[in-house]
Amino acid sequence: MDENNKLHMMRHSLAHITAAAVQKNWPDAKFGVGPVIENGFYYDIDLGDTKISKVDFAKIEKSMREIIKYGDDFEKIELPIDKAIAWAKENNQPYKEELLNDLKRSGTTIAKDINAEELGIATDDESIIKNVTFYKNGNFMDLCRGPHIENTKEVGVFKLMSVAGAYWRGKETNPQMQRLYVAVFNTQKELEDYIETLEQAKLRDHRKLGKELDIYTTSLLVGSGLPLFTPRGTILRDILSQYSNQIRIGYGFEKVWTPHITKIDLYKKSGHWDKFGDELFLVNSQETDDKMALKPMNCPHHSQIYASCPRSYRDLPIRYLETTTDYRDEKTGELGGLDRVRSLTQDDSHVFCLPEQVENEISNLMATASELYSTMKMKLRVRLSYRDDSNAYLGDKSLWESAQAQLKAAVVLNKLEYFEQDGEAAFYGPKIDFMATDAIGREHQVATVQLDFVQPSRFNLQYIDSEGNIQTPVMIHCAILGSIERFLSVFIEHTGGWFPFWVAPEQIRILTINNTVSDYVDEIKTILNKVVLMKPVKYNELRFTVDNRNESLGKKIREATKWKVPVQIIIGQSDKDAREVSIRTQNGESKIKLDDLAEYIQNQ
């Protein structure tokens, strides 16, 4: 976020006010850093043995409001570094003192592990420290880069959100401090919306729903970041990837299959070894001398299929798709989530085409993404990521310019909301990043389309043009869902676990009111067994169960609802007599004639 932005200044200033309020209540408080983050800021505080709890929030907020009401101006003070250190010592602020000493020790250059902006250290340019700046409001003075709002009265609306433990400078061997999170917005409405979104997000947390709805599990024996999918979760995975495939097959893609490991020679040739060698899981053969790795992406493998026979310009575009699992050796936090995994199943695809086919291919890929996310009821916008004037990019500049123009034309043609950003391209070509907005307004990066001018020549991929000359094809990388695991984490929270009918693991549950209707249940099952959905995924047979236990209807409904079964068919003797059924969905309950049941289900 731009730090000169008013909201950023408000948040920054409120961090000072918070520290001042804490100091007022706990005069011995020692302060760490208090950077602005998304939606507000945090401040790290050491209160010795005193633990701040939520009951203290009112007290702190009260002091903050007094300071705000008092209406002090923020006053900028510059000090030479030795005077700054003396100030920290005098005021018993050992953390500030440590930062300043580090700064002094490292000469005039900012130490590598110190983020100037976060620590509020002023420099005249980006790398050379001259003086250190402080900002003062009322009696409270804090080491700070600024800028600030003029007066404490201009801080907007805020709320103390939470407090959590945090090691000083993120190191486990350092003292543990208390990190106070504060939300800050321009208006009360924005703050309330934010709080509401948080509440919603908590209810929709995919870790919580993943367990409640038996979608996936984890195992200490298998390891972190390696979720295992239960039958219900596997249905979600399969239908989503089937849908992604179906759309692309409609645009001429063909499925291929490649193994999950390779000799590292492949990545040396592709250039990935130098760039991403650290992120690879290395595989050791005990029987041979092969040096191998798990694949973190599929383009090099696909290039080998392209290279397996001679190609003519008449054969292009060649379009491969493969839903396959890649492995990335990432530091994973806790077991449990799908948003950050080490096993990423990508709905990956690669187009090999003539330079003049790029626009049409990109346009088709845009259309596939639009179709998929519109079905998911998620708004899509894209970032066009271009090169800048630096030398960080490979390939002919005029090729880049033409390619960037083709990307933009394809985006415009598909009527997608977009913005352009220089300097965000991959080193091998410009790209389009897709952002999808979920039901509670959060934006997630999901899909990507990337042009590649580099790998085709590194792998010496070729085609014969119409005049018999050898040429190099352009390669386009694209994943629509992206990683299925990550998409699922978004999709579960987007739907809150109430999956659309076509993809719900259990679409229908038949609930019997009593045991006199078993033949009628059979009749309904026969009807349902014949229904095959054709949209959005083709040949999608119904997934239904029967709850004919000797339990109360209320209990059966509660359980079906707990499982978020989208359609509950309730039948009792009177339904049987009338040859109808009661249908219960999220929208309420209604009666349907048995003869209309198949059609009703088809239209879900």
Added chain:
Amino acid sequence: MDENNKLHMMRHSLAHITAAAVQKNWPDAKFGVGPVIENGFYYDIDLGDTKISKVDFAKIEKSMREIIKYGDDFEKIELPIDKAIAWAKENNQPYKEELLNDLKRSGTTIAKDINAEELGIATDDESIIKNVTFYKNGNFMDLCRGPHIENTKEVGVFKLMSVAGAYWRGKETNPQMQRLYVAVFNTQKELEDYIETLEQAKLRDHRKLGKELDIYTTSLLVGSGLPLFTPRGTILRDILSQYSNQIRIGYGFEKVWTPHITKIDLYKKSGHWDKFGDELFLVNSQETDDKMALKPMNCPHHSQIYASCPRSYRDLPIRYLETTTDYRDEKTGELGGLDRVRSLTQDDSHVFCLPEQVENEISNLMATASELYSTMKMKLRVRLSYRDDSNAYLGDKSLWESAQAQLKAAVVLNKLEYFEQDGEAAFYGPKIDFMATDAIGREHQVATVQLDFVQPSRFNLQYIDSEGNIQTPVMIHCAILGSIERFLSVFIEHTGGWFPFWVAPEQIRILTINNTVSDYVDEIKTILNKVVLMKPVKYNELRFTVDNRNESLGKKIREATKWKVPVQIIIGQSDKDAREVSIRTQNGESKIKLDDLAEYIQNQ
């Protein structure tokens, strides 16, 4: 093969006759070993710089026939080992001398790397050498265990098949010898059948067809034993695995998904680490301390899904299926084949059930295998692999007995041809191995069903029985296709690349005779686009192409036939006028009315 078997003795005796014939033509010939193998025997011979080629075969065969005609008896001679060594030295047979010296050096016990039977070394019992036996026919004497036929006249029919290089005792640092392969049978008819099968197998070689039909490719950069599947090959993989899944889903199986790697802790717990640790590909995380491996099988992963929530006897059987790729660190020979790979995609499944459910579950699995292989037109027979009386087996003996009886009952119920073999069970339970016979009479081991009494308790898998007690379920492992790669190697050779219509990557090619029929082609395409096969695989959309190039019909037919497209639709102006098409298949050509086309295709 039983060595007292007449055919075995004939082959063994012919090895001596071959060596005698070689010695007659090349008196300085030095002999290695000449063991009986399937269909005949080979003999390793060192002729110095002289290379035997196929043109020498007539000469050798002529000498052999003379020896046979002469009708010497085989005479057994016993010599103490030192005398045997002296004989070898005297006769300038350094390889025999080396074997005998090794034997002497190792005391009275046979050296570990010497296979007594193969080397023809006589022992009184299996491990203690007393004397060494020789057999003599005419002037030729050879170190040999025997037994032999009585007279050289009784050798049956034979043919010198081929000659290839082979290192002495299989070590690359040893001298290279020439290995002469000879086929031997009881009758001329058997020999001719064998040669015909070999010819057929050569034509059907899946490596050759795999390339010609563009089914898969290999890459030096990716590594050996790691095939990559092209679009055509991926269609074969997908439809076969879809079929295998479809059959099992009909029996209540549910798909699950597990990652390809795991911490080795999982295999330590399962017991695989101790037994198969050497065969694992080890995975090193550069970011964490996790010790990991690629999965060589899926049962431990599936057990973790079973263990993810409490189970009641009412929930059982729980049936998981997953078509997923396992990795085994095998020494692979040449790049190129699918029969021996390091990436094995298994159509794996695991049933967790009550002990009393075993028979029914096994019976269902038998039925799935019968259905699949009957569709493939391959005859199936099974081996019931039981325990013996040794202590090599885990689990209660009475449990084994009851389980073995249940296995047999299930096999009998399914009317499968079977034979029983003691001592062939896995240590954790009895199993059923399926053998399928291909179109040229070769038998391949394909599927397997295994009972497991061990893993469920090692993983502490549980269910609550009807009385509220904690019990351990039985686990049944089953793969029907086995490894898809290996199955494909069999299936390609079984069909000779003429895949059944439902699974052919390109099922139909429309060949135009001239360019006046393009609207008629469109009409045909519209008809074909509406055809969806439902048997044996459901929802199987047609895969067809159009060859409307400006080429002769002859050329188009030749190409379509080269690609082994099962149905070729040929259309010219007269077909269009008559509203019919010519259909060309392996069975010949016929005319079909356009109105009947869809039905005709449905019945392919």
